[in-house]
Amino acid sequence: MLSSTFLISYNKVFYICKMKKYTIKDIAQLAGVSKGTVDRVLHKRGKVSEIALEKVTKILNEIEYKPNPIAKNLKINKIYKLAVILPDAQKDSYWEPCSGAIKEVENEFQHFGIEINKFVFDASETSSFLETSLNVITTKPDAILMVPLFQKEAKEIVTKCNINNIKVSVFNNYIDSNYSNNFIGQDLYQSGRVAAKLMDMVLKKGTIGIVHIDEDYQNATHLQEKEKGFRSYFNSLNTLDYDITTIHLNYKKSESFNNSLLSFLDKNPNINGIFVTISKSYVVVEALKERASDIAIVGYDLVKKNIDYLKQGEIDFLIHQKPKQQVYMGLSYLAEYFLFDKEIPSQLLLPLDIVTSENVDGYLM
Amino acid sequence: MLSSTFLISYNKVFYICKMKKYTIKDIAQLAGVSKGTVDRVLHKRGKVSEIALEKVTKILNEIEYKPNPIAKNLKINKIYKLAVILPDAQKDSYWEPCSGAIKEVENEFQHFGIEINKFVFDASETSSFLETSLNVITTKPDAILMVPLFQKEAKEIVTKCNINNIKVSVFNNYIDSNYSNNFIGQDLYQSGRVAAKLMDMVLKKGTIGIVHIDEDYQNATHLQEKEKGFRSYFNSLNTLDYDITTIHLNYKKSESFNNSLLSFLDKNPNINGIFVTISKSYVVVEALKERASDIAIVGYDLVKKNIDYLKQGEIDFLIHQKPKQQVYMGLSYLAEYFLFDKEIPSQLLLPLDIVTSENVDGYLM
DNA sequence: CAATTAAATGTGCTCGAACACACGTAATTT
DNA sequence: AAATTACGTGTGTTCGAGCACATTTAATTG
Numbered sequence: 001m002l003s004s005t006f007l008i009s010y011n012k013v014f015y016i017c018k019m020k021k022y023t024i025k026d027i028a029q030l031a032g033v034s035k036g037t038v039d040r041v042l043h044k045r046g047k048v049s050e051i052a053l054e055k056v057t058k059i060l061n062e063i064e065y066k067p068n069p070i071a072k073n074l075k076i077n078k079i080y081k082l083a084v085i086l087p088d089a090q091k092d093s094y095w096e097p098c099s100g101a102i103k104e105v106e107n108e109f110q111h112f113g114i115e116i117n118k119f120v121f122d123a124s125e126t127s128s129f130l131e132t133s134l135n136v137i138t139t140k141p142d143a144i145l146m147v148p149l150f151q152k153e154a155k156e157i158v159t160k161c162n163i164n165n166i167k168v169s170v171f172n173n174y175i176d177s178n179y180s181n182n183f184i185g186q187d188l189y190q191s192g193r194v195a196a197k198l199m200d201m202v203l204k205k206g207t208i209g210i211v212h213i214d215e216d217y218q219n220a221t222h223l224q225e226k227e228k229g230f231r232s233y234f235n236s237l238n239t240l241d242y243d244i245t246t247i248h249l250n251y252k253k254s255e256s257f258n259n260s261l262l263s264f265l266d267k268n269p270n271i272n273g274i275f276v277t278i279s280k281s282y283v284v285v286e287a288l289k290e291r292a293s294d295i296a297i298v299g300y301d302l303v304k305k306n307i308d309y310l311k312q313g314e315i316d317f318l319i320h321q322k323p324k325q326q327v328y329m330g331l332s333y334l335a336e337y338f339l340f341d342k343e344i345p346s347q348l349l350l351p352l353d354i355v356t357s358e359n360v361d362g363y364l365m
Numbered sequence: 366m367l368s369s370t371f372l373i374s375y376n377k378v379f380y381i382c383k384m385k386k387y388t389i390k391d392i393a394q395l396a397g398v399s400k401g402t403v404d405r406v407l408h409k410r411g412k413v414s415e416i417a418l419e420k421v422t423k424i425l426n427e428i429e430y431k432p433n434p435i436a437k438n439l440k441i442n443k444i445y446k447l448a449v450i451l452p453d454a455q456k457d458s459y460w461e462p463c464s465g466a467i468k469e470v471e472n473e474f475q476h477f478g479i480e481i482n483k484f485v486f487d488a489s490e491t492s493s494f495l496e497t498s499l500n501v502i503t504t505k506p507d508a509i510l511m512v513p514l515f516q517k518e519a520k521e522i523v524t525k526c527n528i529n530n531i532k533v534s535v536f537n538n539y540i541d542s543n544y545s546n547n548f549i550g551q552d553l554y555q556s557g558r559v560a561a562k563l564m565d566m567v568l569k570k571g572t573i574g575i576v577h578i579d580e581d582y583q584n585a586t587h588l589q590e591k592e593k594g595f596r597s598y599f600n601s602l603n604t605l606d607y608d609i610t611t612i613h614l615n616y617k618k619s620e621s622f623n624n625s626l627l628s629f630l631d632k633n634p635n636i637n638g639i640f641v642t643i644s645k646s647y648v649v650v651e652a653l654k655e656r657a658s659d660i661a662i663v664g665y666d667l668v669k670k671n672i673d674y675l676k677q678g679e680i681d682f683l684i685h686q687k688p689k690q691q692v693y694m695g696l697s698y699l700a701e702y703f704l705f706d707k708e709i710p711s712q713l714l715l716p717l718d719i720v721t722s723e724n725v726d727g728y729l730m
Numbered sequence: 731c732a733a734t735t736a737a738a739t740g741t742g743c744t745c746g747a748a749c750a751c752a753c754g755t756a757a758t759t760t
Numbered sequence: 761a762a763a764t765t766a767c768g769t770g771t772g773t774t775c776g777a778g779c780a781c782a783t784t785t786a787a788t789t790g
Contacts, residue, residue: 021476023745023746023747024746024747024748025746033769033770034769034770034771035746035747035770035771036749036769036770036771037768037769037770039747039748039749040768040769042747043748043749045749047767047768047769048768048769049767049768049769052768052769066475066476067746067747068439068476068745068746068747069476069747070435070438070439070476070477070745070746070747071439071745071746071747071748071775072746072747072748073435073747073775074433074435074436074439074745074746074747074774074775074776075746075747075748075749075774075775076747076748076775077774077775077776110431111386111431111433111434111435111705112435187727190723190724190726190727193723194721194723194724196723197721197722197723198721201566201567201681201721202566202567233723316566340476349727350727351718351724351727351728352723352724352727353716353718353719353724354718354719354720354721354724355719356559356562356563356566356719357562358555358558358559358561358562358598358717359555359559359716359717359718359719361555362552362555362714362715362716362717363716388775388776388777389776389777389778390776390777398739398740399739399740399741400740400741400776400777401739401740401741401779402738402739402740404777404778404779405738405739407777408778408779410779412737412738412739413738413739414737414738414739417738417739432776432777433775433776433777434777435775435776435777436745436775436776436777436778437776437777437778438745438777439744439745439746439775439776439777440744440745440776440777440778440779441745441777441778442744442745442746
């Protein structure tokens, strides 16, 4: 076998030396055929005699041929259209950093013929998601990266995409793997356990409230996962030092929000820790301001108000769900899939970053 | 100005539409000259009449021309050699993950003509660093990415590289910016503050020991920085709740290590927290095993034994210095610098990841 | 004013892969 | 046996940038 790399030693230091990169022309020469024949073998276009096929495959087995993606791309000269579908950042600033990721990927791949378009929907309206997604499909993109906020509708869209030969990746929210073979996000169960661990470190013992805000808990499996993970940590501690209670609040009816939370605290006067399962920790902080309290708060996401309260010491820990990286990774994978035939992993779970007042700045790129 | 992008609206959704990408041929046509002339203008090769130069620059100002790096690369067809110089991972497993990063970058850029060679030195021998580095220079790489463990010698090497027109990036350890305009690592002062914050969260008050192990503290600015940051956090708390003491230990003479540490604890019986400034937290844990204790430990780095003790609850927090990402970033920047003329930032500070038993798995890629 | 030199400009080949097309040879048909 | 088809096979062009070389035009000289 004609290896393309071999070890050489130089002053007692061994290192790998890369050999010549083989081109189609080289293969043609080695096999004693023309580059056209090699090309037909490589692309399985047929019209090749058994003798020629044998000669070429023999050489292909001996060397390690990988087509030069540069030249390929230059010739193909196709513009791949990627579409990103995500909730409107004006209504929930959690999604704000995603635009930056889109620009970065666009910039990185602009010369390779990657075009990215962003489409937003109103996260409070199922119909908005559906409508926007259908519009996107009519723009005939090569791939869609989306937040499948509404499971049923998302599956409908995915099915439509499959029919139209549009590749689909989803991020942030999980979707049944029958529908998408490419998810970028986090292990939410484990993220609940991280929150629990942090709470445990800070409190040692006490009463903890799990606060869910605004979402339809029954259909929000992501909240359920976080709660499960959180409770599992304390269960595995096997101690009676902790008491855990769950409450569901609605912030859209904001008049009632503060009252509900405060009356919850009245009913559970020993609460010394609150775990907020979505990015709205700041509304809990603001509600608590009405009374002096020394309650540890662990929440999610680096939105402006959360960061402020984190730095002020009102929030103890935030877990970073990294929407920007999710988009960045999702788009990069799609781009490299089209350009360089790179495989897309079926699931990419990002690390669960723990953020405090002292390291938050490093995460704000 | 002929803009290359413009906004269009589709069903109330505005998005950017990319226009034609201009080529040298296009510019030649627009300016009414040949592509040779455009080429001469672009590369400032002279031999262009003022009239032609004016015509071409006029067009160049109207459109946004960026040469296609793909085509450029294909034509140039040069193999860029990058060298990585780092301590031997067999003697300090902290460096182990770096090899993975090298392979990844190599894999990613192999078709673009990037070749990477790894060279290791014995971190305990200044001469080994110097010798290895000099050897590397004789291999005439286009760039070197190195760990400037020994400041004086590293500066010598950098100077030699400058003479030989070899680009230098440094990672993990900072070096005077007169010598390198490209550092990848972390803000160590801030990482000391993160450690302090975590300690504060866990302890609330008490006596804390800062443990430096094995290194020449006077010349190890990285340890000094961490200590400074750590102490600055507690100073800014403006409280008398904490007492902080520093101790320097030597692990190479391991017989004495345990005794020294234990006698330190005897002298400071109230210690309830230890901050270990390098990756050897596990040796502290092992020394403490000899006596029952409830001391919180905050340390650095995801080396095998640290991870084990973290999961067992013996270590509370680890700060991840991300050697692998450092190498990955450093090499990627160099590759993109040569291939696509991308600018290299003078300093890239990676986020300070806080690792607990519950999120450690996500960082072990 | 023709001859020479200099300056400006255009043409054409290269890189590697993809693909259209043309050419060849053998098998089949009329 | 000539004509038609089928099937292999090789050639040549394209993509965009870079650069060598050829060509044209202008300036200078004898």
